[in-house]
Amino acid sequence: MALEKIAVFGASIAVLGGSTRAGEVLIPTFTDETSTRLIADPSVGEADISEKDYGLGDFDNDGDVDVISARRIALKINTGQPLSNTLFMNESGVLTDRTADFAPALLEPLRSRDVAIADFNGDGWLDALIVHGPSTLPTLLVNLRAKDRAWLGFQKRPDLLPVGFTVDAWNVSTGDITGDGFDDVFVGVRVGDDRLLVNLGNDKGGVWLGFADESSRLGANANTTAVRSSVIVDINGDGDMDLIEGMTCCDGIVRLIANDGAGNLDGVPQNILTGQAYNFALGDLDGDGNLDILGVRNALDQIRVSTGPQGDGVGWGPTIDLPGSNGFGSIVQVADLNHDGTDDFLVCDLDQEFPENCTRRLNIYFNSGVEPYLVEGYPSPVAWTPNGTSDVAMIDLDGDGDLDMLIGWCDGQSIFMQDGSPEPPPCDVDGDNVMGITDFLLVLANWGKCPDCAADLDGDGVVGILDFLLVLANWGPCP
Numbered sequence: 001m002a003l004e005k006i007a008v009f010g011a012s013i014a015v016l017g018g019s020t021r022a023g024e025v026l027i028p029t030f031t032d033e034t035s036t037r038l039i040a041d042p043s044v045g046e047a048d049i050s051e052k053d054y055g056l057g058d059f060d061n062d063g064d065v066d067v068i069s070a071r072r073i074a075l076k077i078n079t080g081q082p083l084s085n086t087l088f089m090n091e092s093g094v095l096t097d098r099t100a101d102f103a104p105a106l107l108e109p110l111r112s113r114d115v116a117i118a119d120f121n122g123d124g125w126l127d128a129l130i131v132h133g134p135s136t137l138p139t140l141l142v143n144l145r146a147k148d149r150a151w152l153g154f155q156k157r158p159d160l161l162p163v164g165f166t167v168d169a170w171n172v173s174t175g176d177i178t179g180d181g182f183d184d185v186f187v188g189v190r191v192g193d194d195r196l197l198v199n200l201g202n203d204k205g206g207v208w209l210g211f212a213d214e215s216s217r218l219g220a221n222a223n224t225t226a227v228r229s230s231v232i233v234d235i236n237g238d239g240d241m242d243l244i245e246g247m248t249c250c251d252g253i254v255r256l257i258a259n260d261g262a263g264n265l266d267g268v269p270q271n272i273l274t275g276q277a278y279n280f281a282l283g284d285l286d287g288d289g290n291l292d293i294l295g296v297r298n299a300l301d302q303i304r305v306s307t308g309p310q311g312d313g314v315g316w317g318p319t320i321d322l323p324g325s326n327g328f329g330s331i332v333q334v335a336d337l338n339h340d341g342t343d344d345f346l347v348c349d350l351d352q353e354f355p356e357n358c359t360r361r362l363n364i365y366f367n368s369g370v371e372p373y374l375v376e377g378y379p380s381p382v383a384w385t386p387n388g389t390s391d392v393a394m395i396d397l398d399g400d401g402d403l404d405m406l407i408g409w410c411d412g413q414s415i416f417m418q419d420g421s422p423e424p425p426p427c428d429v430d431g432d433n434v435m436g437i438t439d440f441l442l443v444l445a446n447w448g449k450c451p452d453c454a455a456d457l458d459g460d461g462v463v464g465i466l467d468f469l470l471v472l473a474n475w476g477p478c479p
Contacts, residue, residue: 025366025375028338030384030405030416037397037415038406040097044069044086045413051350052408053331054393055115057126059102059143060151064090065395067406068103070112070130074356082109085130085139087154093397095406095415102153103141110136116174118183119143120199121208128154131169133190137161138169142208160210167195170352175232175241177217178263185211186243188227194218196265219266221257225249228352229279229331234259235291236309244272244280246295252276254295258312270313273302281332283343285373290314294322294345294365294374296332301325301347303373324363324376335394337403337418342367345374348389350410358388358410384416427478429454435474443467 038045050071059066067088073080085106088095099106110132120127125143132138140161144152171188178184182199189195196217200209215222224247232241240259247253254273257265273280273295285292290306293316301322307315328351337344344367349360362385365374378385388410394403402418429439431454439455446455446463458466 025368025377026338026340027366027377028402029382029419031419032383032414033417034414037093037417038088038095038413040086040088040095044071044084044097044099048086048408048413049410050083050408051352051356051390052413053112053114054391054406054408055117055128055130056393056395057117057128059087059126059128059154060089060146061125062090062151064093066090067095067393067395068106068115068117068128068130069408070115072111072113080111082111084109085112085115090395090397093399095397102151105139105141105154105156106130108139110139112139113170114172116172116185118174120174120183122182122202123208129172129174129185131167131172131187133170134168135166136169137166138172138187140210157210160208162197162211162213165195165197165213168192171227171230173230173232173243177232177241177243177259177265179240184232184263186230186232186245188224188230188245188247190226193222194224194227195222198263217264217266219264221266221269223249229254229281231282233282233291235282235306236312236314238309238312244282244293246278246280248278250274252278252297254278254280254293256313267312272304272314272316273297273319275299277302279330279332281334281345283334283345283367285343285367285369286371287342287369294332294347296325296329296347298327300327301329305371305373320372322365322374323372324365324379328357328360329363331391333392333394335403337364337394338366339402340367342369344377346392346394348391350388350390356388356410361385361387362389362392362407362409384414386411386414427474429457429471433478435471435476435478440468440471443471 053070055068069086071083087099087103089098112132115130125145127143128141130139140157141154142157168191169187170190173186174183182201184199185197187195195215197211198214226248227245229246231244242259243257243265254277255269255271257269276298277295279296282291292305294303302319305317329347330352331348333346334343345365347363364377366377386409390408393406397404405416407414428435429442442455450456455463457470
């Protein structure tokens with residue numbers, strides 16, 4: 001199995017029974033299979049050098065994840081050539097361009113910047129909203145579902161958006177802010193105030209009514225001087241969906257705006273990260289069930305661990321610098337890339353603000369589960385950490401349980417298939433699923449050798465001090 005082990009003293013993990021504990025980080029390898037896994041005209045496929053944002057979802061309800069690629073020229077160049085967008089359907093593990101067949105509205109050339117995927121009308125089929133710049137009506141695609149088990153594709157429905165809702169959008173996120181069971185939409189605007197589309201739900205006959213512009217729910221918080229990243233999530237555990245946004249104002253701030261319980265986001269924000277912090281992603285770093293944060297900054301990136309809800313906000317631990325981060329990053333994606341039960345973070349490097357700069361590369365950080373949590377998986381460049389990455393989508397294309405990667409970067413678009421995920425070793429020495437005195441004695445009995453490698457908990461071929469420390473650190477029932 002193509003895996004490397006990175007030992008990080010004091011902040012490493014061993015993979016045990018689907019969860020993690022102190023030991024070592026397992027690093028997967030990948031193989032480039034673009035030529036057989038991506039079927040499209042080269043201009044929107046392998047040779048597509050545009051900047052991209054990927055939207056993922058099982059659009060045809062066949063059990064496989066499909067992709068919408070929102071394409072653009074560098075954001076600074078609003079007068080540049082508009083581009084069409086692309087629908088890739090997952091057909092037996094091959095991403096195939098089916099835009100003309102199932103989403104012809106995406107062929108209209110626009111300067112697209114982000115895409116949100118949600119079941120907006122509550123019919124069990126995923127819809128899509130693509131936002132554009134500089135001053136353009138978003139593209140709302142309503143899923144037509146299937147007839148006689150054949151998927152009918154998407155239909156463009158501008159009539160379900162507010163009249164005159166033309167915005168210079170930078171970012172879009174979706175979630176049920178009003179608490180009525182239908183997903184609303186936040187639009188982070190590059191020039192002008194941010195906007196909020198409230199989902200009106202269905203009428204008595206079950207017909208979806210579309211969206212209304214209720215941006216007044218943002219109050220003064222709408223003035224951010226551009227939002228680069230956002231997410232709608234109940235981060236304070238009160239049952240209402242809150243907004244976290246990375247904003248350009250005030251030298252770059254990532255902040256939390258709590259929902260007041262009535263669908264309003266006009267209260268006093270809580271700053272989480274400051275000092276040129278623009279993009280971010282949430283994930284559970286320490287395994288306590290709370291969402292922690294990685295913020296992408298123009299300096300070293302930083303993480304903060306949540307200590308749980310605190311009033312309307314969240315308690316946060318101290319900022320921790322992320323070694324190996326290269327500044328001027330952009331989109332961050334979160335997934336359990338090495339299949340060890342923890343959230344890993346992938347930081348794209350192509351800054352969305354400035355003209356294209358392809359001198360930096362994709363950074364992939366694996367979660368150790370213990371402070372300082374994130375370990376750079378590939379300190380030296382490899383083929384699957386290319387320069388100038390605008391977005392990366394993690395999809396299990398071949399159905400083997402391991403996440404593969406679709407990467408949009410300066411020289412094209414690539415698919416890297418994961419070569420294998422870690423095999424979990426036993427969670428104790430004697431096999432009784434409890435780390436206890438017998439395990440302790442077995443480690444001592446095999447000290448300095450490995451006749452019974454069950455005692456070699458850290459997998460280095462020798463029973464020694466790290467194995468002894470692992471017994472103490474994991475005393476008690478196996479997770």
